[in-house]
Amino acid sequence: MQHITFILNGEKQVVNADPSSRLLDILRDTLGMTAVKEGCGEGECGACSVLKDGKLVNSCIVPMGSVQGAEITTLEGLRDTAEGENIISAYSDSGAVQCGFCTPGMVMAAAALLRENPEPDEQEIREALSGNLCRCTGYNLLVKGVTLASERGKEKGIWQ
């Protein structure tokens, strides 16, 4: 066990954890961040997506030993910001949410994309979401949701 210090959703956290424990388990079990889902535990599905130092990562394969000093953002830290709300409501209004299990990860992936590229085309959206599996929607409406988030976000000046 080791003290590991990092920033979670803007606040400093010190957890006592084995450095090989998964960031996903620490977020969900120790810190109660249950918006982060476990869909596979093998880096394949993206349900566990979080931002690490602003970059999209799969928290199920990030060891706590790699988190020392890092800045982690989960959906809990994003959902009440203008940026997060914009994506959440765009997905919701586009019919992109079905069973919802993939959706938190899809929000994180969209946030990562739109920060880098606020006006992505369909191909860019599909590439950005390619590590996030969804079994319900067939992806069409998710892609539309990101497009809507891009349009609305531009109007609101979210990425300025």
Added chain:
Amino acid sequence: MAVSYVPATFEEAVRIRRETGAVPVAGGTDLMVRYRSPAGTLPDFPWPVMFISGLKEMKGLFLEGVELVIKAGTELAVIEHSEIVHPVLREAVRQMAAPALRNLGTLSGNICNASPAGDAVCVLYALGAEVELTSSSRMRRMPIEHFITGPGRTVLKGDELMTAVRIPLHSESASFYRKVGTRKANALSKLSCTGFITVTENRIADMRLALGAVGPVVVRSAELESQCIGMDLNHFRNYKPDLRKQFAERVKPIDDQRSTAEYRKETTLNLIDEFFMLIEKELS
């Protein structure tokens, strides 16, 4: 339960490595998956590990003389977006996994994992990359094909870390890269094929062909490649069937859960044919 270390500096990392033999975890995208265990439990590492992804000294890429140096801890996403990286390597990296995974995974992880299906590895063979291995007492360099000795096997010593990948700058007349994955994205390779052709005065000045996932290690033949040097279009055309046959003899894939030996072989040969067509085009 395996002991784990989080070195704060590179010096500390090599020292821990020497003293404990702890296995480095870079992005963890291979190791955390291979040794994963049920939710809420620790990964099942059979040896001590150390987490090196926080080491700033191990990150970055730059040009040095006639080489591109990619430090071992550099993430795939950085390589994908860097203008100074050979476009074929960038393309191969871009086709690996998915964005989130490329933010974690490293090039040296792909090499040290020593999978014959490692996508970057196939291109690095063709580019003639060398790896740099460092321990607390020495540093050595060797071509990638000497480093990887079999599936999951390398000559990395118990006290060494890979510190950099050195890629000679290469400018070819034309290049060829195809990855055949299990699907269109976020897919492991069933096979891959990298080819470079350089033509001067209508003759082959340099030809390279590396084939991934069709044997225990990436297949590249200096012997067959060198036979092509100096050939013109006619000569190459005549020699082509023989060359194809000799490559075919070196392609020895297996059946597994991702594909069949038969498919891998047939498709690899089809891709070789496409590459040969490219060579002919360059020669004419």
Added chain:
Amino acid sequence: MHQPINNDFLQKAIGTPVRRLDALDKASGRAIYIADMKFDGLLYARMIRSSRARARLLQVAVPDLPEGYYFISSKDIPEGGENRLYMITKDWRVFAEDTVRYIGETIGLLVGPDRNVLRDLEREIDISYEDLEPAFTIDEGLAVKGGPIHGEDNIFAEYHLKKGDPDSIFSGSYRIIEDEILTGFQEHAYMEPQGMVGEYKNGKYVITASCQCPYYMRKAVAGILAVDQEDIVVSQAITGGAFGGKEHFPDVIAGPLVVAVHVIRKPVQIVFDRHEDISFTAKRHPSRTRFRTAIDENNRIVGMDIDIAINGGGYQSCSHIVLQRAMFSVNSVYDLPNIRIRGRAVATNTFPSDAFRGFGAPQGIFACEMHMSHLARALGMDDAEFKQQYFVQTGGTTVTNGTIHEEVKLPEMLEKVLKASGYTEKNRLYDREGAAKAVGISFYNHGGGFTGDGEKEIIKARVRVSRDQNHKVTIYVSNVEMGQGFQTTACKVAAKVLGIPLQDVFFQNPDTSVVPNSGPTVASRSMMIVGKLVERAARQLKNTWNDQGAVEAEEDYVQPPGIEWNSTTFQGDAYPAFGWGICAVEVAVDPATAEVETKGIWTVHDIGVPIDDLIVHGQVHGGVIQALGYGSLEKLEVKNGAFLQNTFADYIIPTTMDFPAVESDLVENPYEYGPFGAKGMGELVFDGAAAAYAAAVQKAVDRNICSIPVNPELIMKLRQA
């Protein structure tokens, strides 16, 4: 910040989209799934499973367990309780005893507070077996390899159907074209793995589960503890996808779980990880369908002799019903003369197969569509041209000698698909160019609700709708929201009838101690059958709307008039109404790698009337892409009884990049006995796309395709042949 729900559908057509009631909670990560729930003193359980496909179980050696850890097995079933899950039949055991029938069969549960300790203990459990000779394939099952697994002959069920006079046809001298069509296993791959928590509360066993059928589960497990069904309370947790995989299979988890709770009396959680979920849960039944088709001198079909066999795995579960649907679907949308169908569900030592969106229909339809396209090729005709000659019409006869009562809009739908896809022109052009490109097409229908009189005789759905003092309305049904949108559409139906905003209608996750039994969430029945009852109950409520205090209304299922069904002979109207579909898929096959690029996907469906356009299109997109996965990528092989592709790295489902957007269109065709004219659709949209894809590749490479998945390995083989 978020726009309020738009209630335009109250003034406009009911299909006018609303934002789903569950969307914001789910998208913001506030929705709590089973693995997210907190329980005081929660214990975790690991399933201890058979590693052998068929063996005598000699000994289970459990190490000394630390305090607070338990090993639960059949020995813990209380007196009077049965070691059987009461699914449709009582054959699936809660815990294996004496023998094991498949890899993954439950032997025990290891329960305790610390998951790391459990994992270490699990390794120390030593199970000894005496291996027996297993049977894995349909043929091995039929050959009773290694002795019978079930009965004398490994036949879970065998049925025969006859339409017209096939005997005279097949004793005649017509040209006979034979065919054999194969489909493989398919994994549901819902994104949320199986999970549930059992508790003992106030004298009752309370199971909170990710599931489709709370009442099924209650029935399945009560007998294990020898308690009344009322002593078991099943409460549905928000369910992260199901697709049939959470219909019966959760019972297999709930059984051992209630035994553990009975012994320990503390909350116990079982949540599978993905590897377990792929390796050790039920799959879609593999099928083999043989055709012998008689063709007359005018190149017309005069008779068809069909033999379907499906692989049911180690236990029967619902295999016989899946088989029935496969048989009833094996003439797809065609009214063909002189049909003989034999169907068999076969016992083997693979993991038991079970419900999966379509429930046998996808297998039957794929077989039929491919065979029909093979006939077209053999007779030198285009698929669409050949098939449309046989479209069933209103008043036409089904394979069970029932009648199609509704208006059949296939010709109108076909026109739309041909136009949208450019089917005819593109195929002509690609053919001329000799390009490895083509557009394939498939036709399909799906009967809504339980087969025959099942709704009336077996399910007997009841719903309740209430209005409280504040004029808020609550819908009480046992059907679940599992992603398909039923929560929202059910509330829309009530809101529309009552003319009140959607915000005033509530639908909670069902809990068997609260909701009446309106039946399981299966068979595309929720909207068509249960939604109709909600509509009726809401109308009743409307009459008492102005009464003082709270009011409520209940409605029971009534079979629509004119439906005739004999459940012994399978004669009559197997379904009261059908959804109809046409799918076209355009592909290009890479000459070097045989990889397929899908260039376009077009569908037209008749689902009666959509209750919400966006939800319906979402179902279409999701169902079609899932079916294209089935048809192209989702290879699932069994090696020595174990699934070979048992991670998401190897079991390949579609990503965003694999298929382009589905262009989905609808034709309206109101169904009198569905709410606002709606018919069933959840499974329909899965049924046809695999065949359209296979037909496209078939045309592109000019070789008959007889099996799925149509992957590059298969295409390469066909091209070499």
